[in-house]
Amino acid sequence: MGFSLPAIAALLAACGGEAETPTTAPGGTTPATGETPAAGETPAAGGIPDYIDRSKLEGELNFYNWSEYHDPEVIAEFEQTYGVKVTQDTYASNEDLLAKLQGGATGYDVIVPSDYMVSIMINLGMLEPLDYNVIKTIEHIDPNNLKAYYDPENTYSIPYMWGTSGYSYDTAILGEDLESWKEVFEPGAEAQGKIVMLDDQREVIGAALMYLGYSINETSDEALAKVKELLLAQKPHVLAYSSQNNDDLLVAGEAVISHIWTGDALLAEQEREGLRYVIPKEGCTVWQDNLCVPASAPHKYTAMAFIDFMNRPDIAARNANFIWYGCPNKTAREQGLIDEAMLNHPGVYPPDEVWQRLQWIEDVGEDTLKFDRLWTEIKTA
Numbered sequence: 001m002g003f004s005l006p007a008i009a010a011l012l013a014a015c016g017g018e019a020e021t022p023t024t025a026p027g028g029t030t031p032a033t034g035e036t037p038a039a040g041e042t043p044a045a046g047g048i049p050d051y052i053d054r055s056k057l058e059g060e061l062n063f064y065n066w067s068e069y070h071d072p073e074v075i076a077e078f079e080q081t082y083g084v085k086v087t088q089d090t091y092a093s094n095e096d097l098l099a100k101l102q103g104g105a106t107g108y109d110v111i112v113p114s115d116y117m118v119s120i121m122i123n124l125g126m127l128e129p130l131d132y133n134v135i136k137t138i139e140h141i142d143p144n145n146l147k148a149y150y151d152p153e154n155t156y157s158i159p160y161m162w163g164t165s166g167y168s169y170d171t172a173i174l175g176e177d178l179e180s181w182k183e184v185f186e187p188g189a190e191a192q193g194k195i196v197m198l199d200d201q202r203e204v205i206g207a208a209l210m211y212l213g214y215s216i217n218e219t220s221d222e223a224l225a226k227v228k229e230l231l232l233a234q235k236p237h238v239l240a241y242s243s244q245n246n247d248d249l250l251v252a253g254e255a256v257i258s259h260i261w262t263g264d265a266l267l268a269e270q271e272r273e274g275l276r277y278v279i280p281k282e283g284c285t286v287w288q289d290n291l292c293v294p295a296s297a298p299h300k301y302t303a304m305a306f307i308d309f310m311n312r313p314d315i316a317a318r319n320a321n322f323i324w325y326g327c328p329n330k331t332a333r334e335q336g337l338i339d340e341a342m343l344n345h346p347g348v349y350p351p352d353e354v355w356q357r358l359q360w361i362e363d364v365g366e367d368t369l370k371f372d373r374l375w376t377e378i379k380t381a
Contacts, residue, residue: 056301064108071322093200106296109303119150127156128293134304137311145328157290161325163262165285181211196258199241201375216359219367263324286358
C-alpha cells in the first residue's frame with residue numbers, strides 16, 4: 001500500500017515505547033481480551049453496545065478538537081444514537097490547548113493533543129486514566145500505533161490520527177521539482193509575500209532547525225539564535241501564520257507555498273489543480289494525535305463512551321476519509337473501509353526511505369521557555 005507499519009513502530013519505539021497491546025494501566029482498566037465483538041462486526045451500528053451503561057450517560061459532552069478534524073455527520077450520529085448533545089470548540093495549536101486548560105477552562109470532556117503534548121499533560125497531572133471497561137474498541141487500533149514513547153501503557157491516550165508537516169505549493173508557479181525547506185525559508189521572487197506558515201511554534205521552529213541541520217528538538221542557544229535570524233529574515237515574505245486557513249489561502253491562489261499538515265494539503269489538492277505536497281529532503285515532523293479525557297472533565301463516563309464510539313472501524317474510516325490523515329484503526333483498513341487512493345498516497349503513508357528523515361517533536365522540559373520566547377519575538381517583530 002506504500003506505507004510501512006514497521007516504520008511507525010520503529011519511530012515509536014525509538015523514543016522509548018514498544019508496539020504492543022496495552023497492559024494494565026495504573027489508575028485505569030485493562031482492555032479485556034475476548035470481550036469485544038469480532039473484527040468484522042460493528043456492535044454500535046444502529047445502537048449502543050451492551051457494555052455501555054446507559055444509566056451513566058449524561059446528556060451533554062464538550063469536545064475540544066483541532067479545526068475541521070472529523071466528519072460532522074459522525075458527531076450527529078453519536079448525538080442521535082447516544083442521546084448526548086455534543087458542544088464543540090476548536091484550537092489551532094497544542095500550546096493553545098495547554099494554555100486554555102491551564103487558564104482554568106474545566107468544562108471540556110474530550111481533547112485531542114499531539115504526542116509530545118500528551119507527555120506534558122501527563123507530567124502536569126492534567127489527564128484522566130482511560131477506562132477500558134468502556135473503551136473496548138481499542139482492539140481495533142493497530143499495535144504499531146500503541147505504546148508510544150509519550151504514553152507507554154496507553155494509560156491516558158488512544159491514537160486518533162497521524163500525519164506529517166511538510167509544505168504544499170503551486171507547481172504552475174514554482175515548478176515540479178521543489179524538495180527543500182530552502183524554498184520556504186529563503187524564497188525566490190515568485191513566492192515572496194505569498195508564504196503561509198503554521199501558527200504553531202514547535203512546528204515552525206522545528207522546520208527551521210531541520211533546515212539548518214539540527215534535530216527538531218535542539219535547544220542550544222547557538223542553534224536557536226540561527227533559527228531566530230532565519231525566521232526574522234523570512235518574515236517579510238510571510239503572508240500569514242495560520243493553521244486554520246492555510247489550505248484555503250492556497251486554494252484561493254493568495255499563497256503559493258504553505259507549511260501544512262498532510263490532510264489539509266491533500267484536501268486542497270482536490271480543490272485546486274497543480275498543488276503538490278512535499279516532505280522536504282531535510283525532514284519534517286511526524287506526529288500522532290490522540291483522544292484523551294482531561295482530569296477536570298465534568299462528564300467522564302460519557303467521554304469514555306464517546307472515545308469508544310470514535311474507535312469503531314466504520315466511524316474511524318469515515319473520519320479518515322473525510323480529513324485525509326493516516327488512520328491507526330487496523331480493522332478499518334483490513335475491512336477495506338479506508339479510501340484506497342488515500343492508502344496508496346505517499347503523502348499520507350510515506351515509503352520507508354521517507355520515514356527515515358521524519359522526526360517526532362518531544363517535550364523538552366524547561367527549555368520550552370526558550371521556544372516560547374523565540375516564538376513571541378518572531379510573531380511581534
